[in-house]
Ligand SMILES: Cc1cc2nc3c(=O)[nH]c(=O)nc-3n(C[C@H](O)[C@H](O)[C@H](O)COP(=O)(O)OP(=O)(O)OC[C@H]3O[C@@H](n4cnc5c(N)ncnc54)[C@H](O)[C@@H]3O)c2cc1C
Ligand code: SF4
């Protein structure tokens with residue numbers, strides 16, 4: 012006869028104030044097979060676990076039910092506790108009487124009644140539980156980092172330094188990300204390229220790091236410890252091994268009308284181009300859509316001028332298949348398109364620019380070689396207005412509901428750039444509130460006001476119009492003086508909301524990693540597991556997880572790298588034994604399960620089975636690969652014959668639970 | 674008395690039917706309002722005063738009569754608040770004030786007999802309480 016022990020936790024006052032734990036104990040004691048029941052203040056404490064150990068010995072218990080918090084919190088604790096006294100960990104069931112009961116029900120009688128119901132269901136299930144043993148899977152000692160911005164570069168460097176191989180997949184022709192586009196960086200105002208380029212070099216030259224630039228992840232299968240990833244390396248039309256990066260081709264290319272992605276359309280580039288001067292790898296790429304040779308068959312100048320003879324018009328995309336133990340998502344961000352914000356005149360005037368465009372306009376390597384001029388006239392502006400929160404904190408549906416977090420700081424930074432280099436230019440920042448928490452951050456913003464005489468006006472800009480003199484008329488409000496303002500400006504900078512990089516959702520789907528409504532990757536726990544995705548083996552770094560600046564990005568990348576290294580340091584991982592298996596005598600071989608399995612764990616096999624009538628026959632049945640299966644249960648629902656069953660969550664176990672409730 | 678004020682404030686809020694508490698006082702509405710330069714109480718203030726329940730300030734304001742109901746404020750508000758709706762609520766309240774009859778039945782004979790009946794009904798609905 013089974014002997015079940017039931018342990019009801021008070022969770023201090025969390026459960027005990029709304030649930031009458033003594034009554035739960037009394038109720039479960041009357042259930043057949045319950046050989047022992049008790050309540051205790053903290054079941055997860057050492058005392059609580061000792062109580063379990065002692066009861067198991069005194070009453071020869073063989074199954075355990077703990078009525079406590081969510082299994083996400085302490086299932087592992089109680090499984091370990093059971094294992095220590097010789098009970099298979101899978102003969103432990105948790106009844107969640109905290110999150111699903113005491114925390115959500117105010118009435119004590121109601122909460123107690125529900126707690127008893129949940130306990131009964133868990134007892135009904137545990138009766139059918141079978142001992143399970145986890146298997147083992149090997150860990151491939153190589154990591155993949157998707158996105159080669161500062162987040163990806165830092166994560167890769169840290170993993171590589173720990174002694175593991177790591178590949179970076181970057182979809183642009185060069186690594187560096189947005190940081191490569193910035194001029195200087197807050198809060199210390201060091202030149203962005205000066206601190207980024209050495210890191211890019213380190214990544215490009217590290218013996219443990221391999222760069223796949225101009226490449227994208229095409230498919231991901233497998234699971235933690237052993238992901239199989241298909242990478243598409245797009246054809247550069249240039250032999251990267253032979254190219255010396257001299258750049259003659261990019262100078263001689265006659266097709267010069269394409270707007271440069273790196274320069275945000277402020278400059279044009281050739282059809283064959285290197286995105287920026289410090290680009291790594293310094294290998295050009297032919298943009299086939301704008302290349303005369305590809306479009307008209309004529310030209311071929313680059314091939315003629317290349318001293319290393321490395322132009323290859325016949326180069327094909329290459330598909331690389333590689334295995335990885337862990338993956339870091341570091342895909343960064345884009346700016347929100349401004350097409351829904353016509354009132355700011357971004358579409359109408361070239362002198363209304365985004366903050367990122369401004370970074371290019373003040374950058375010595377940028378389209379104006381660092382001279383701040385109005386794009387419309389080429390003349391230096393006399394007054395500049397900066398508008399914060401463009402598209403951020405917007406719940407109307409036009410913009411993003413969140414605060415983009417970095418803008419208040421870069422507004423102060425950009426205002427100071429201007430005032431420092433051009434003291435004659437008047438700079439005004441319109442703000443809703445200035446948000447600058449962080450080490451030395453508020454001081455940084457105050458410096459803009461106190462030392463650099465930047466005008467900060469609490470209020471917003473409502474309209475920007477081109478005026479007759481060729482400048483801009485800006486309508487704004489000054490809330491502290493309660494005034495409506497009509498100002499003249501030569502340049503307006505829009506601190507535009509950030510959003511996750513295009514394609515992030517497609518990637519998340521491939522990784523089976525979850526995202527929030529804004530398409531930022533979600534972390535496994537917002538406080539305690541901030542760099543892990545809920546999907547095992549997938550880690551997060553940088554802006555792809557939420558708005559953040561470089562210091563935070565780098566910290567998160569380092570943390571993600573440590574998690575990756577911790578995983579790669581293991582030779583084997585324990586696999587979850589709660590996997591699917593097929594009852595072959597019932598299986599009709601329809602393979603509905605194969606189609607829904609996201610892990611490709613199900614295959615068809617023709618074999619001899621004993622059918623329901625007890626007769627041997629040769630037929631096709633579904634077979635589950637126990638190491639590939641992740642126990643998601645999709646197949647058990649798809650199977651019309653109910654032949655697929657999940658260990659630890661069998662149909663019999665679940666139905667017993669349901670029967671106990673209804 | 675206090676209750677009366679509160680009642681009127683509540684009535685105004687019901688009429689305006691816009692989420693006043695969502696306003697973050699950014700001032701974008703006032704900034705883009707084409708007639709803001711004529712207003713004694715800017716659109717963001719109109720929202721603020723109603724959220725605070727400052728009835729007197731609101732009823733004194735002439736801004737609702739400057740407002741041209743262009744809805745620019747509502748379109749640009751990042752929080753889905755409509756200052757225009759508050760303006761309209763203030764106008765409605767002013768015209769609906771009890772005892773503030775502008776026309777009564779005795780004046781009917783002064784109306785142009787050619788006036789469509791619908792216009793007459795509208796006049797009485799608006800101006801006779
Ligand atoms: C105007 C402006 C000024 C700023 N100034 C400062 C400052 O002064 N100081 C500061 O600390 N921070 C500043 N920031 C913030 C800073 O830019 C970010 O914190 C930082 O760039 C985030 O790095 P990241 O690697 O997460 O993202 P990114 O820099 O966006 O890099 C992501 C990389 O991933 C690649 N990628 C995207 N999707 C894929 C895909 N599917 N496959 C392969 N590759 C992909 C991209 O091409 C890119 O190279 C500023 C931001 C802006 C907009
Ligand atoms: S009503 Fe909207 S636009 Fe006006 S201040 Fe409030 S949040 Fe800003």
Ligand code: SF4
Pocket residue numbers: 702705706707708709716739740741742743744745746747756757760
């Ligand atoms: S609706 Fe009225 S308050 Fe709003 S912007 Fe137009 S005129 Fe101004």
